[in-house]
Amino acid sequence: MKLDHVCIAVRSIDQALSRFTELFGYRPRTRKVTNTRQQVNVLFLRRAGSLDLKLIEPHGADSPLWQFLRRGEGLHHLCFRVDDVAASLGEMQGRGLRVLAAPAPGEAFDEALIAFGYAGCGLNVELIDTDRRRGLIEPAADDAGPATES
Numbered sequence: 001m002k003l004d005h006v007c008i009a010v011r012s013i014d015q016a017l018s019r020f021t022e023l024f025g026y027r028p029r030t031r032k033v034t035n036t037r038q039q040v041n042v043l044f045l046r047r048a049g050s051l052d053l054k055l056i057e058p059h060g061a062d063s064p065l066w067q068f069l070r071r072g073e074g075l076h077h078l079c080f081r082v083d084d085v086a087a088s089l090g091e092m093q094g095r096g097l098r099v100l101a102a103p104a105p106g107e108a109f110d111e112a113l114i115a116f117g118y119a120g121c122g123l124n125v126e127l128i129d130t131d132r133r134r135g136l137i138e139p140a141a142d143d144a145g146p147a148t149e150s
Helices: 013-024 065-069 085-094
Strands: 002-009 033-035 040-046 052-058 074-081 098-106 112-120 123-128
Touching: 002 065, 013 040, 013 052, 052 065, 085 098, 085 112, 085 123, 098 123
Parallel strands: 002 052, 074 123
Antiparallel strands: 002 074, 033 040, 040 052, 098 112, 112 123
Protein backbone atom coordinates (compact mmCIF):
# COMPACT_ATOMS: atom_id res chain seq x y z
CA MET A 1 0.00 0.00 0.00
CA LYS A 2 1.44 3.35 -1.05
CA LEU A 3 0.04 6.84 -0.55
CA ASP A 4 -0.89 8.03 -4.06
CA HIS A 5 -2.56 11.42 -3.63
CA VAL A 6 -4.32 13.78 -1.26
CA CYS A 7 -7.79 14.95 -2.27
CA ILE A 8 -9.14 18.39 -1.40
CA ALA A 9 -12.81 19.28 -1.82
CA VAL A 10 -13.43 22.78 -3.16
CA ARG A 11 -16.45 24.70 -4.32
CA SER A 12 -14.67 25.74 -7.54
CA ILE A 13 -11.61 24.10 -9.06
CA ASP A 14 -11.02 27.15 -11.22
CA GLN A 15 -10.83 29.42 -8.18
CA ALA A 16 -8.74 26.99 -6.10
CA LEU A 17 -6.28 26.21 -8.89
CA SER A 18 -4.43 29.53 -8.76
CA ARG A 19 -4.14 29.30 -4.98
CA PHE A 20 -2.46 25.89 -5.08
CA THR A 21 -0.17 26.82 -7.95
CA GLU A 22 0.92 30.10 -6.35
CA LEU A 23 1.25 28.87 -2.75
CA PHE A 24 2.76 25.44 -3.30
CA GLY A 25 4.21 25.43 -6.82
CA TYR A 26 1.88 22.70 -8.12
CA ARG A 27 0.86 22.60 -11.79
CA PRO A 28 -2.05 20.87 -13.51
CA ARG A 29 -1.33 17.24 -14.29
CA THR A 30 -4.69 16.67 -15.97
CA ARG A 31 -7.47 18.63 -17.53
CA LYS A 32 -10.68 18.81 -15.53
CA VAL A 33 -12.53 15.48 -15.83
CA THR A 34 -16.16 14.85 -14.92
CA ASN A 35 -16.87 11.77 -12.84
CA THR A 36 -20.55 11.21 -13.59
CA ARG A 37 -20.88 8.29 -11.16
CA GLN A 38 -19.84 10.40 -8.16
CA GLN A 39 -21.11 13.70 -9.58
CA VAL A 40 -17.82 15.56 -9.19
CA ASN A 41 -15.28 17.25 -11.42
CA VAL A 42 -11.68 16.21 -10.80
CA LEU A 43 -8.35 17.87 -11.56
CA PHE A 44 -4.97 16.44 -10.58
CA LEU A 45 -2.04 18.68 -9.73
CA ARG A 46 1.61 17.67 -9.73
CA ARG A 47 4.87 18.91 -8.33
CA ALA A 48 8.17 17.17 -9.03
CA GLY A 49 9.23 14.98 -6.12
CA SER A 50 5.85 15.20 -4.38
CA LEU A 51 2.52 13.40 -4.16
CA ASP A 52 -0.28 14.49 -6.47
CA LEU A 53 -3.03 16.71 -5.14
CA LYS A 54 -6.52 16.05 -6.45
CA LEU A 55 -9.07 18.84 -6.42
CA ILE A 56 -12.73 17.87 -6.57
CA GLU A 57 -15.74 20.12 -6.99
CA PRO A 58 -19.45 19.30 -7.22
CA HIS A 59 -20.75 18.57 -10.72
CA GLY A 60 -24.24 19.99 -10.60
CA ALA A 61 -26.68 20.97 -7.91
CA ASP A 62 -27.43 17.33 -6.94
CA SER A 63 -23.82 16.34 -6.24
CA PRO A 64 -23.43 14.61 -2.85
CA LEU A 65 -20.23 16.62 -2.40
CA TRP A 66 -22.33 19.68 -1.50
CA GLN A 67 -23.18 17.98 1.81
CA PHE A 68 -19.46 17.67 2.60
CA LEU A 69 -18.83 21.29 1.59
CA ARG A 70 -21.42 22.58 4.06
CA ARG A 71 -18.67 22.12 6.67
CA GLY A 72 -16.23 23.99 4.44
CA GLU A 73 -13.60 23.21 1.87
CA GLY A 74 -10.68 21.00 2.82
CA LEU A 75 -9.25 17.51 3.05
CA HIS A 76 -11.68 15.01 1.54
CA HIS A 77 -9.62 11.82 1.48
CA LEU A 78 -6.24 10.16 1.26
CA CYS A 79 -5.78 7.76 -1.62
CA PHE A 80 -3.67 4.62 -1.42
CA ARG A 81 -2.47 2.61 -4.39
CA VAL A 82 -2.77 -1.12 -3.78
CA ASP A 83 -2.18 -4.26 -5.84
CA ASP A 84 -5.82 -5.38 -5.76
CA VAL A 85 -8.63 -2.97 -4.84
CA ALA A 86 -11.23 -5.61 -3.91
CA ALA A 87 -8.84 -7.74 -1.85
CA SER A 88 -7.35 -4.72 -0.05
CA LEU A 89 -10.80 -3.32 0.69
CA GLY A 90 -11.83 -6.67 2.18
CA GLU A 91 -8.69 -6.88 4.31
CA MET A 92 -9.13 -3.32 5.57
CA GLN A 93 -12.81 -3.93 6.28
CA GLY A 94 -11.75 -6.88 8.42
CA ARG A 95 -9.54 -4.48 10.38
CA GLY A 96 -12.35 -1.98 10.94
CA LEU A 97 -12.65 0.13 7.78
CA ARG A 98 -16.29 1.03 7.03
CA VAL A 99 -16.94 0.57 3.31
CA LEU A 100 -18.52 3.63 1.73
CA ALA A 101 -18.34 2.56 -1.92
CA ALA A 102 -17.55 -0.93 -3.24
CA PRO A 103 -15.03 -1.30 -6.08
CA ALA A 104 -16.30 0.32 -9.28
CA PRO A 105 -14.71 1.86 -12.37
CA GLY A 106 -13.31 5.35 -11.79
CA GLU A 107 -13.62 7.78 -14.66
CA ALA A 108 -10.70 9.95 -13.49
CA PHE A 109 -8.53 6.79 -13.58
CA ASP A 110 -9.52 5.63 -17.08
CA GLU A 111 -12.05 3.16 -15.64
CA ALA A 112 -9.62 1.34 -13.33
CA LEU A 113 -11.29 0.17 -10.12
CA ILE A 114 -11.64 2.51 -7.15
CA ALA A 115 -13.25 2.03 -3.74
CA PHE A 116 -13.91 4.28 -0.75
CA GLY A 117 -13.97 3.67 2.97
CA TYR A 118 -14.12 5.51 6.25
CA ALA A 119 -11.18 4.92 8.59
CA GLY A 120 -12.49 6.89 11.57
CA CYS A 121 -11.08 10.12 12.99
CA GLY A 122 -12.83 11.99 10.18
CA LEU A 123 -10.72 10.31 7.49
CA ASN A 124 -12.08 8.95 4.22
CA VAL A 125 -9.77 6.76 2.14
CA GLU A 126 -9.79 5.84 -1.52
CA LEU A 127 -8.15 2.70 -2.90
CA ILE A 128 -6.87 2.46 -6.48
CA ASP A 129 -4.64 0.00 -8.32
CA THR A 130 -3.32 2.22 -11.12
CA ASP A 131 -1.27 5.29 -11.81
CA ARG A 132 -3.32 6.19 -14.90
CA ARG A 133 -5.08 9.57 -15.00
CA ARG A 134 -7.68 10.61 -17.58
CA GLY A 135 -7.02 13.91 -19.33
CA LEU A 136 -3.26 13.78 -18.75
CA ILE A 137 -1.28 16.88 -19.68
CA GLU A 138 2.32 16.39 -20.79
CA PRO A 139 4.75 17.72 -18.16
CA ALA A 140 6.67 20.91 -18.89
CA ALA A 141 10.46 20.64 -19.08
CA ASP A 142 10.87 22.20 -15.64
CA ASP A 143 8.50 19.61 -14.10
CA ALA A 144 10.93 16.79 -14.85
CA GLY A 145 13.47 17.29 -12.09
CA PRO A 146 13.23 16.60 -8.36
CA ALA A 147 11.50 19.09 -6.12
CA THR A 148 13.76 21.63 -4.52
CA GLU A 149 13.64 22.43 -0.84
CA SER A 150 12.06 25.78 -0.11
